Amino acid sequence: MSSDSLLLSGSYPHRDGSPIDWTTAFARRTDLMENVYLRDLLKAALIPGIISFAGGLPASEFFPIEDVKESLGRILQDEPHMALQYGSPEGHVPLREYLITVMARQGVTASLEQTIVVTGSQQALDLIGKVFINPGDVILTERPTYVGALQAWDPYEPRYVTAELDADGMRVDQAAEILKQEPVKFIYLMPNFHNPAGVVLNQDRRQQLVELAVRHGVFIIEDDPYGSLRYEGQDLPLIKSLCDDRVIYTSTFSKTLSPGVRLGWVAAPQPVITRLMQAKQGADLSTSVLTQMLACDMGRRGAIQRHVGQLQAVYTTRRDAMLAALERDFPEEAKWTRPQGGLFLWAWIPGDIDTDQFLPTAMSQARVAYVPGIAFYPRGNQTGGHNCMRLNFSNATPEQIAQGIKRLGDLLKKHLA
Amino acid sequence: MSSDSLLLSGSYPHRDGSPIDWTTAFARRTDLMENVYLRDLLKAALIPGIISFAGGLPASEFFPIEDVKESLGRILQDEPHMALQYGSPEGHVPLREYLITVMARQGVTASLEQTIVVTGSQQALDLIGKVFINPGDVILTERPTYVGALQAWDPYEPRYVTAELDADGMRVDQAAEILKQEPVKFIYLMPNFHNPAGVVLNQDRRQQLVELAVRHGVFIIEDDPYGSLRYEGQDLPLIKSLCDDRVIYTSTFSKTLSPGVRLGWVAAPQPVITRLMQAKQGADLSTSVLTQMLACDMGRRGAIQRHVGQLQAVYTTRRDAMLAALERDFPEEAKWTRPQGGLFLWAWIPGDIDTDQFLPTAMSQARVAYVPGIAFYPRGNQTGGHNCMRLNFSNATPEQIAQGIKRLGDLLKKHLA
Numbered sequence: 001m002s003s004d005s006l007l008l009s010g011s012y013p014h015r016d017g018s019p020i021d022w023t024t025a026f027a028r029r030t031d032l033m034e035n036v037y038l039r040d041l042l043k044a045a046l047i048p049g050i051i052s053f054a055g056g057l058p059a060s061e062f063f064p065i066e067d068v069k070e071s072l073g074r075i076l077q078d079e080p081h082m083a084l085q086y087g088s089p090e091g092h093v094p095l096r097e098y099l100i101t102v103m104a105r106q107g108v109t110a111s112l113e114q115t116i117v118v119t120g121s122q123q124a125l126d127l128i129g130k131v132f133i134n135p136g137d138v139i140l141t142e143r144p145t146y147v148g149a150l151q152a153w154d155p156y157e158p159r160y161v162t163a164e165l166d167a168d169g170m171r172v173d174q175a176a177e178i179l180k181q182e183p184v185k186f187i188y189l190m191p192n193f194h195n196p197a198g199v200v201l202n203q204d205r206r207q208q209l210v211e212l213a214v215r216h217g218v219f220i221i222e223d224d225p226y227g228s229l230r231y232e233g234q235d236l237p238l239i240k241s242l243c244d245d246r247v248i249y250t251s252t253f254s255k256t257l258s259p260g261v262r263l264g265w266v267a268a269p270q271p272v273i274t275r276l277m278q279a280k281q282g283a284d285l286s287t288s289v290l291t292q293m294l295a296c297d298m299g300r301r302g303a304i305q306r307h308v309g310q311l312q313a314v315y316t317t318r319r320d321a322m323l324a325a326l327e328r329d330f331p332e333e334a335k336w337t338r339p340q341g342g343l344f345l346w347a348w349i350p351g352d353i354d355t356d357q358f359l360p361t362a363m364s365q366a367r368v369a370y371v372p373g374i375a376f377y378p379r380g381n382q383t384g385g386h387n388c389m390r391l392n393f394s395n396a397t398p399e400q401i402a403q404g405i406k407r408l409g410d411l412l413k414k415h416l417a
Numbered sequence: 418m419s420s421d422s423l424l425l426s427g428s429y430p431h432r433d434g435s436p437i438d439w440t441t442a443f444a445r446r447t448d449l450m451e452n453v454y455l456r457d458l459l460k461a462a463l464i465p466g467i468i469s470f471a472g473g474l475p476a477s478e479f480f481p482i483e484d485v486k487e488s489l490g491r492i493l494q495d496e497p498h499m500a501l502q503y504g505s506p507e508g509h510v511p512l513r514e515y516l517i518t519v520m521a522r523q524g525v526t527a528s529l530e531q532t533i534v535v536t537g538s539q540q541a542l543d544l545i546g547k548v549f550i551n552p553g554d555v556i557l558t559e560r561p562t563y564v565g566a567l568q569a570w571d572p573y574e575p576r577y578v579t580a581e582l583d584a585d586g587m588r589v590d591q592a593a594e595i596l597k598q599e600p601v602k603f604i605y606l607m608p609n610f611h612n613p614a615g616v617v618l619n620q621d622r623r624q625q626l627v628e629l630a631v632r633h634g635v636f637i638i639e640d641d642p643y644g645s646l647r648y649e650g651q652d653l654p655l656i657k658s659l660c661d662d663r664v665i666y667t668s669t670f671s672k673t674l675s676p677g678v679r680l681g682w683v684a685a686p687q688p689v690i691t692r693l694m695q696a697k698q699g700a701d702l703s704t705s706v707l708t709q710m711l712a713c714d715m716g717r718r719g720a721i722q723r724h725v726g727q728l729q730a731v732y733t734t735r736r737d738a739m740l741a742a743l744e745r746d747f748p749e750e751a752k753w754t755r756p757q758g759g760l761f762l763w764a765w766i767p768g769d770i771d772t773d774q775f776l777p778t779a780m781s782q783a784r785v786a787y788v789p790g791i792a793f794y795p796r797g798n799q800t801g802g803h804n805c806m807r808l809n810f811s812n813a814t815p816e817q818i819a820q821g822i823k824r825l826g827d828l829l830k831k832h833l834a
Contacts, residue, residue, distance in 0.1 A: 020634070020662060022688045027551045027573070033695045060498035068501065069493050076486050081477035084485065084675035119536055119679070122702045130572055134444045151699040155547055156444070217437070245437060258501035260707045262536070262679075271439045278450045282568040283700065285539045288708060290677045 032154040032379070047363055051404035054369040056195065056343055057395040062314055063258055067303040068294065075293045083290040089281045090273075091117025091265070092292040098299045099265050106227075107241030108249065110267040116276050119287045121225055121252035121264030124276075125152035127283065128221060128248065128266075131275040133158045137185040140178055142170045144346075144376030144385055146195045146223065149188055158185070160378035165194065167337065169201030172208045179216045186219040186248075187212075191239060193226040193342025196376045196390035200340060203236050210243040224251045226342035228308050231316040233340045245269055253295050255343070256308050261291040315343070321398035322391065322405060329409035331416055336391075343394040346373070348387055351416045355389045358415070366407040449571040449796070464780055468821035471786040473612065473760055474812040479731055480675055484720040485711065492710045500707040506698045507690075508534025508682070509709040515716045516682050523644075524658030525666065527684040533693050536704045538642055538669040538681030541693075542569035544700065545638060545665065545683075548692040550575045554602040557595055559587045561763070561793030561802055563612045563640065566605055575602070577795035582611065584754070586618030589625045596633045603636040603665075604629075608656060610643040610759025613793045613807035617757060620653050627660040641668045643759040645725050648733040650757045662686055670712050672760070673725050678708040732760070738815035739808065739822060746826035748833055753808075760811040763790070765804055768833045772806045775832070783824040 075083050090096070096115045103110050118124045125148060133139070133156035141149070143162035150160075161182050163174035170189050178184065187209070191201035201209075213220050222239045240249040252264035266276060280286070298304050319339065326336055326347070333350035349355060356372035363369050373388025393401060492500050507513070513532045520527050535541045542565060550556070550573035558566070560579035567577075578599050580591035587606050595601065604626070608618035618626075630637050639656045657666040669681035683693060697703070715721050736756065743753055743764070750767035766772060773789035780786050790805025810818060 020686070025636075025688070026548050026692055027554075029551075030548050030692050030695070033548075033692070033699065055503075057503055060502045063498060063501045065493060065497040065501070068497070069490075072489055072493070073486075076482060076489070080482040080485070081480060084480045084482070084677035085477045086472075086474055086671075086676040119701045123700060126700045131443050131447050131450075134446075137444075148699075148702070153699075155696065155699060219442075254503075259503040259702075260501035260705055262701065262703075262705045269437070271442070275443055275447050275450070278447070279572070282450065282565075282570075282572060283540060283543045284536045284679065285565070286679075288677055288679045288705065290708070291705060 029155040029157060032157065033151075047367065050363060050367045050369055051396055051400050051407070052369040053391040053393070053396065053404060054371050055395060056392055058255055058259065058311070058343075059314060059318075059394055062307075062310060064298070064303055064307040067298055067307070068258070071294050071297040071303070075290070075297060079293065083293050085289065087286040087289040087292065089116075089277045089286050091115075091287060092289055092296065095292045095296040095299075096265075098296050099267075102299070103240075103249075103267055106235075106238050108238055108267060109244065111270075113270045114267055114273055116266050116273050116280070117287050117292060118250075118264045118266060118276075118280065119284055120254060120259070120262045121223065121250045122148055122152065123280070123283065124250040124264050124266045125149050125223070127276045127279045128250075129153040129156045129158075130279045130283075131272070132185060132219075138182050140175060140182070140184045140187045140218075141378060142189050142194070143378070143381055144196055144373060144388070145188065145378060146190055147371075147375050149223070150378055154379070160381050162378060162381040165197050165199060167199055169194065169199050169205055170209070172205040172212070175209065176212055179212055179218070184216065184218050186221055188221040188223065190223045190225075191236075192224055193229065193339055193344075195226070195342070196344050196371065196373070197346040198337045198339030198342055198344050200236065206236065206239050206242060210239060210246070213246045214243065218246070220247045222247050222249045224249065225255055227251065228256055229311060229315060229343070230341040231312055231319060240267065248272055253304075256304050256311075257295055257298060261295055263287065263291055263295050315394050317398055318393045318396070318401060319345075321401040322393040325402045325405035326409075329406040331409065331413050334412070343392055345391050345393065347389050347391055349389065349412060350387075353412065353415060354386050356386065361415075362408060362411060366404075366411040368404045368408040370408070446572040446574060449574065450568075464784065467780060467784045467786055468813055468817050468824070469786040470808040470810070470813065470821060471788050472812060473809055475672055475676065475760075476728070476731055476735075476811055479724075479727060481715070481720055481724040484715055484724070485675070488711050488714040488718075488720070489707075491714060492707070496710065500710050502706065504703040504706040504709065506533075506694045506703050508532075508704060509706055509713065512709045512713040513682075515713050516684075519716070520657075520666075520684055523652075523655050525655055525684060526661065528687075530687045531684055531690055533683050533690050533697070534704050534709060535667075535681045535683060535693075535697065536701055537671060537676070537679045538640065538667045539565055539569065540697070540700065541667040541681050541683045542566050542640070544693045544696045545667075546570040546573045546575075547696045547700075548689070549602060549636075555599050557592060557599070557601045557604045557635075558795060559606050559611070560795070560798055561613055561790060561805070562605065562795060563607055564788075564792050566640070567795055571796070577798050579795060579798040582614050582616060584616055586611065586616050586622055587626070589622040589629065592626065593629055596629055596635070601633065601635050603638055605638040605640065607640045607642075608653075609641055610646065610756055610761075612643070612759070613761050613788065613790070614763040615754045615756030615759055615761050617653065623653065623656050623659060627656060627663070630663045631660065635663070637664045639664050639666045641666065642672055644668065645673055646728060646732060646760070647758040648729055648736060657684065665689055670721075673721050673728075674712055674715060678712055680704065680708055680712050732811050734815055735810045735813070735818060736762075738818040739810040742819045742822035743826075746823040748826065748830050751829070760809055762808050762810065764806050764808055766806065766829060767804075770829065770832055771803050773803065778832075779825060779828060783821075783828040785821045785825040787825070
């Protein structure tokens with residue numbers, strides 16, 4: 001990207017010679033939109049032989065291709081005109097009915113009017129930002145928190161306040177103190193297999209958080225992309241199942257079917273869904289009916305559940321490979337979380353290595369990429385994470401994981417020596 | 418939708434009995450987001466036996482289903498892992514390369530870095546709003562203008578100024594006067610087969626508009642969803658081909674392949690594309706690679722061009738059927754545009770019939786739906802259109818068109834008598 005140099009020079013050659021001043025051309029909110037961490041990581045993919053623990057990609061070699069072929073074949077045979085036409089902004093009714101049955105199995109009662117399909121759960125975050133956040137509104141997140149939520153919301157100019165994460169998820173005691181002092185608009189968290197930290201919010205805290213939300217009259221955004229990817233232990237109740245009215249629940253098909261279908265959904269009180277639907281009409285009119293019908297067909301005939309079962313086995317092996325490699329090859333003083341599910345773990349590096357500054361070295365010398373911890377800290381809350389990294393274990397083979405962690409561990413040890 | 422009644426009552430039953438105050442729950446911008454015209458029209462589809470001239474839907478019975486099957490089959494055979502994985506926010510490179518060749522045939526020189534794929538051109542409008550519009554910024558549009566652009570931009574709180582449309586498109590003389598007086602951020606227009614009016618911006622005005630944009634240092638958003646759907650006459654040069662640096666060009670596959678693929682694109686100076694890409698990451702991460710590969714494969718092997726040729730024949734017949742029916746059955750004093758392409762024409766109703774107030778009568782008594790003219794007038798500019806309607810001719814058979822226009826014409830005559 002050479003836009004930075006253009007911005008620095010403050011001009012762009014116009015055909016008649018007069019310059020366009022790009023420093024003033026854009027809306028103010030664009031100053032908040034650039035994520036340098038992600039931009040740098042895009043370059044990582046270009047380095048030959050790199051092993052990337054940076055992305056959050058599912059293992060594409062296990063995509064349920066035969067089932068996708070079968071379902072698409074059936075849809076294009078039976079209902080092609082509906083599949084290829086515009087859909088409604090709320091989403092395809094049969095898919096929403098299927099989602100309602102999925103959520104019901106998790107203790108969530110949602111009606112059609114309380115359920116909307118979106119173009120990946122990233123769009124849910126964007127639309128939630130659009131309908132809730134006035135400039136200066138206060139959002140309470142975990143620290144660290146999901147970088148995609150920050151990307152979605154930064155343009156709406158909120159102020160972030162944060163409660164720390166520990167091994168049992170968000171420090172709800174800290175959230176309670178913040179709620180006494182700050183006019184929080186909503187609480188955002190990822191209670192199951194947190195991105196980036198891999199931890200789970202324990203049962204007591206789920207109940208405490210709901211009580212806080214009710215007492216202070218705030219909404220909870222429960223972001224649950226990985227809930228079905230559990231490799232050990234028992235499922236905990238969704239926060240949405242504990243308090244229907246105050247919780248806006250969002251999930252996705254990206255990790256259980258494929259990111260290529262660009263499908264997520266939201267369950268929320270009807271007035272929220274109505275606003276999200278209005279915002280969605282302006283944002284992209286409707287989500288692809290073709291991919292909605294695909295997800296619906298695969299869901300109904302059990303193909304998604306079968307695929308999740310396979311992924312649980314594959315990702316368990318990969319998580320175990322990463323945990324074993326870290327134990328074997330990372331510096332002795334390093335620490336990491338031990339996730340019971342999801343795609344990520346979070347590691348603390350000893351000494352004075354700044355993981356953001358160290359990343360280019362890691363990419364060029366160890367040919368390994370990770371996401372520096374600081375990327376997951378909201379503006380105004382970057383009081384930690386400099387010695388942390390997010391490591392993804394879903395998108396590399398056990399052999400690559402062993403190799404990559406050894407190369408990274410050896411390099412870290414060299415720099416700590 | 419019962420959200421209105423909830424808003425009126427100002428409360429929503431909470432599980433512990435305390436109310437959620439929905440009147441204050443949302444961001445201020447949501448006050449600008451509801452489009453009552455479109456909401457009412459959604460209900461139209463539920464009335465049995467209705468003939469709808471309201472939507473802008475392509476004729477689904479002519480979708481190129483066999484070509485879609487063939488291309489999807491090939492993609493899922495040859496490159497399924499790429500098709501179902503996350504894509505880059507800029508879009509699939511082969512599709513962007515194909516789009517560059519398409520635009521080159523229209524005199525537009527765009528590089529890969531000047532081209533981004535979006536989730537339908539509605540997303541282009543949303544992202545353009547996000548990266549350009551500060552609250553209070555002035556946008557110059559045609560009057561009437563595309564309602565989807567207003568839906569995309571209203572949440573960013575611009576102020577609209579407008580130049581009238583006539584049979585040769587935007588009144589560029591009016592635009593010139595406005596540009597002397599107002600700090601316009603960008604000019605938005607649809608030069609080819611305007612939605613809603615069906616008119617084309619003539620060649621002289623295209624050149625004049627470019628000169629105005631350069632002189633005043635403003636951008637032009639050239640929205641071109643229907644350019645390839647010409648039924649008579651000669652193509653005029655794209656505005657983008659006359660002035661590369663000041664023009665942000667957007668188009669879509671919704672009318673040439675299928676709306677279900679949710680694919681559009683933007684060509685613009687690279688600093689604009691960089692900002693759009695950042696905004697897109699936050700909005701939905703990336704567009705479906707599966708549907709991008711589908712469009713690319715169909716485009717490369719000529720299937721899109723063949724389909725467009727078929728649509729030109731089908732829509733010519735339907736346009737002619739509507740023009741003949743209007744001539745035969747509409748009130749004598751009514752007028753309408755005679756579009757050389759696209760999906761819509763614009764009609765003026767004589768007397769004191771307000772087309773917005775008349776719509777429920779038209780739907781219940783004539784069982785015909787249209788979009789009232791006022792829907793296409795931006796906030797603060799609703800100084801006309803009350804006696805106008807947009808009529809779509811692409812999504813009904815010639816027989817339905819003849820029937821529907823007769824029923825509507827008879828009802829109008831009865832009310833004018």
